[in-house]
Amino acid sequence: MGLLREDAQGGVSANARAKELLSGVDHPTLGMALAALLGSAATGELEPALARARTGIPSELVSPSGLRVLISRDAEGVNAVLAPVVSDVGAQVSHELANALGAIAGWARLARQGQRVEEALRLIEMSADSAWSAARRLLGEARLRHNKSEHESVELSAFVDEAAKLLGPKALGKGVEVRTAIEPALRVRADRGSVWSIIWNLSANAVEAVPRGGAVELRLVPNADSVVLTVEDDGPGMSQEQQQRAFEPYFTTKPTGTGLGLAVVKQAVAELGGRIELKSEPGLGTRFTVVLPRVGTLSQRPAPTKRSSGVFYAEPLYERVLVVDDDLGLREMVSTALSMRGAEVVAVGTAEEALAQRGRFGVVIIDLLLGEMRGDALLAALRQSGLARVGLLMTGAEIPDALAPGGTPEAALRKPFELEELFDTLADVLKRAAERRSAAG
Numbered sequence: 001m002g003l004l005r006e007d008a009q010g011g012v013s014a015n016a017r018a019k020e021l022l023s024g025v026d027h028p029t030l031g032m033a034l035a036a037l038l039g040s041a042a043t044g045e046l047e048p049a050l051a052r053a054r055t056g057i058p059s060e061l062v063s064p065s066g067l068r069v070l071i072s073r074d075a076e077g078v079n080a081v082l083a084p085v086v087s088d089v090g091a092q093v094s095h096e097l098a099n100a101l102g103a104i105a106g107w108a109r110l111a112r113q114g115q116r117v118e119e120a121l122r123l124i125e126m127s128a129d130s131a132w133s134a135a136r137r138l139l140g141e142a143r144l145r146h147n148k149s150e151h152e153s154v155e156l157s158a159f160v161d162e163a164a165k166l167l168g169p170k171a172l173g174k175g176v177e178v179r180t181a182i183e184p185a186l187r188v189r190a191d192r193g194s195v196w197s198i199i200w201n202l203s204a205n206a207v208e209a210v211p212r213g214g215a216v217e218l219r220l221v222p223n224a225d226s227v228v229l230t231v232e233d234d235g236p237g238m239s240q241e242q243q244q245r246a247f248e249p250y251f252t253t254k255p256t257g258t259g260l261g262l263a264v265v266k267q268a269v270a271e272l273g274g275r276i277e278l279k280s281e282p283g284l285g286t287r288f289t290v291v292l293p294r295v296g297t298l299s300q301r302p303a304p305t306k307r308s309s310g311v312f313y314a315e316p317l318y319e320r321v322l323v324v325d326d327d328l329g330l331r332e333m334v335s336t337a338l339s340m341r342g343a344e345v346v347a348v349g350t351a352e353e354a355l356a357q358r359g360r361f362g363v364v365i366i367d368l369l370l371g372e373m374r375g376d377a378l379l380a381a382l383r384q385s386g387l388a389r390v391g392l393l394m395t396g397a398e399i400p401d402a403l404a405p406g407g408t409p410e411a412a413l414r415k416p417f418e419l420e421e422l423f424d425t426l427a428d429v430l431k432r433a434a435e436r437r438s439a440a441g
Contacts, residue, residue, distance in 0.1 A: 002082030006030040021067070021082055034080055037067060053078050058244045072244045081248060104128065107169060123166050153295050154195050156227055157186045160220050163199045167207050167216075175212040178203075181219045186227045189295045194268040201261040202231040202288050209286065210235035226274075227294045232287040238280040246278055265290075317341040317426065319362035322387070324354045324378065325394065326371055330415075334365065337419050351378045357387060363426065364388040365413075368395035376400075376407030383407075390429050 002018035012030045014022065027033035034046055038061055049059035049071050058072035070081045104124050111120035164180045171178045188195065199218075206216040210233045219230040238246065247266040269276045274292035321343045325331040328349065335347035346361075348354050351373040354366075364382055368375040375393050382388035383406050391407075393399065396415040410429040413422060 004030055004033055004080040004082065005076065006078040008077065018082055030078060030080065034061075034069060034071075037082070038069065050078065068248075070245070070248060074241060081245070107166070109169070119165065123162065152189070152191070153187050154190050154192055155185065156188050156195060156199075156229070156292070157182050157184045157220055159195055159199050160218050160229065163196075163203050164218055166200075167203055170204070171207050171216070174207065174210075176207055176210050177215040178207065179215060179217040181217065181221075183221050186220060186222055187295050188227055188272070188292045190272050190292070194272060198265050198268050198290060199229070201265045202229075202290070205261055206231050206233040206235070206286070206288075209233055222294060223291070225294050226291050229290040229292070230287060231290075232285065234285040237282045237284050237286055238278075239282055243278055243280055317343045317423075319430070320344045320359070321346070322354060322357060322361040322364040322382075323347040324349070324351065324364065324370065324375070325367040326350065327367070330367075330394075334422065337422070341423070351381075354378060355381060355385065355387075360386060361388055363390045363392065363430070365392045365394060368393050368399070374404070376409070377404040378407075379409060380404045380406035390433050392425065392429065 002021050003015045004018050005013050006029075007013060010029055012027055012033050014026075014033070018033075021037060022033060025036070027036060031046060031050055034050075038046065045061055049061060052059050053071040053073050056073050058070060061069045061071070067082060072079065072081075107120040107124050111117045111124075160182050161180065164178050167178055203216065203218055210216060214234050216231070216233045219228075219232070221228050247262050266276055269290055269292070272292055274290060276291075277289045278286070279289075280286035317338060321335075321338050323331055323335045323338070323345060325334070325347075326349045331347050331349065335345045338345045346357060348357075351370055354364075355378075361382075364379065364387070366375040366378055370378065373381075375395075379388060379391040379393065383391070391409040392411050392413060393409040394413045394415055394417075399409075399412050410433070411425050413425055
């Protein structure tokens with residue numbers, strides 16, 4: 001992370017990272033160095049920001065290249081911290097996956113002990129949805145999560161309530177009380193991933209911050225045309241310097257922290273048209289306040305209904321299906337779901353087992369990267385043997401441009417996928433196959 005500092009004579013010093021960002025060029029003043037880094041983005045903003053920093057008011061500027069500059073003052077004078085805007089998808093995804101998997105593990109342990117099983121299953125499913133969304137961003141499947149065309153009416157009240165419940169195991173283990181005051185049916189226009197990231201990062205951080213016997217409170221209230229979320233704890237609080245750097249990517253005071261949680265929150269809040277405020281004092285706890293535009297109540301603007309499982313909503317599937325995947329868990333999940341739809345399913349883990357089957361399959365679903373043979377080559381071999389009519393390839397990456405002759409699938413499923421996507425894809429390819437047969441006479 002780069003650091004530029006203004007000395008008592010108005011000169012500037014730079015650490016190694018800052019010098020690298022400046023291409024090794026020395027600049028006589030902090031203002032000139034920042035102007036070189038920020039370019040036209042600094043026009044009309046840089047001098048006022050420096051003036052505010054000299055009076056103790058921090059400012060943040062962002063360059064067109066994605067460099068984030070936090071200008072502030074400490075005991076040694078005015079300094080500028082240089083860091084990339086949080087766009088490191090891999091780091092963000094790792095952070096969010098860790099959150100989701102932690103919640104899944106905690107609730108799974110409770111379920112194994114026979115405690116709150118139905119609630120555990122529901123919250124595990126919700127956490128898995130979050131992990132799916134994060135993994136898809138890493139794999140490049142989903143468009144940028146803040147694309148406004150993908151925003152929907154999200155019931156923030158339900159998300160806050162679920163976050164409090166998901167934090168139950170962790171809070172219980174720490175001896176921390178989680179209190180809620182949530183007005184129901186408050187909605188915002190957003191993508192679900194961003195909303196969940198905001199709520200979860202703030203509330204999980206709060207639980208981690210307070211010592212045993214402490215408390216965290218999640219509050220959600222309406223305010224004119226906005227919704228106000230408050231996450232408050234009675235933990236150790238933050239110093240002035242910590243508050244100034246709290247939203248800085250990779251800054252953390254926790255020995256095992258990534259320093260990404262609050263940076264992700266700030267970015268998500270801004271892109272949803274909201275604002276976030278931090279208030280804290282050493283020894284007196286911390287309060288985050290998030291204000292987001294409100295879109296109406298549940299009765300005024302119903303949200304799209306999300307099916308809990310395609311197994312119970314899709315039409316029956318009377319097909320003979322071959323599933324080939326060397327991942328036992330995924331293979332069993334897919335085959336079980338298809339069987340519940342009425343399909344006759346054969347599930348195997350290798351290409352050899354697949355080629356040893358007898359009788360024609362209406363659908364074959366094959367993992368692209370099998371150990372001994374690529375999925376497209378296996379699909380071609382099955383077609384050549386008369387075993388396959390319709391082929392689907394499952395993959396965690398892009399389908400290669402060059403496929404084995406005869407191995408082009410009717411469709412591809414990008415891992416991770418939900419059951420609804422599997423069923424929708426099957427319905428589409430089977431419909432097209434029936435139309436081709438009908439056209440052929």
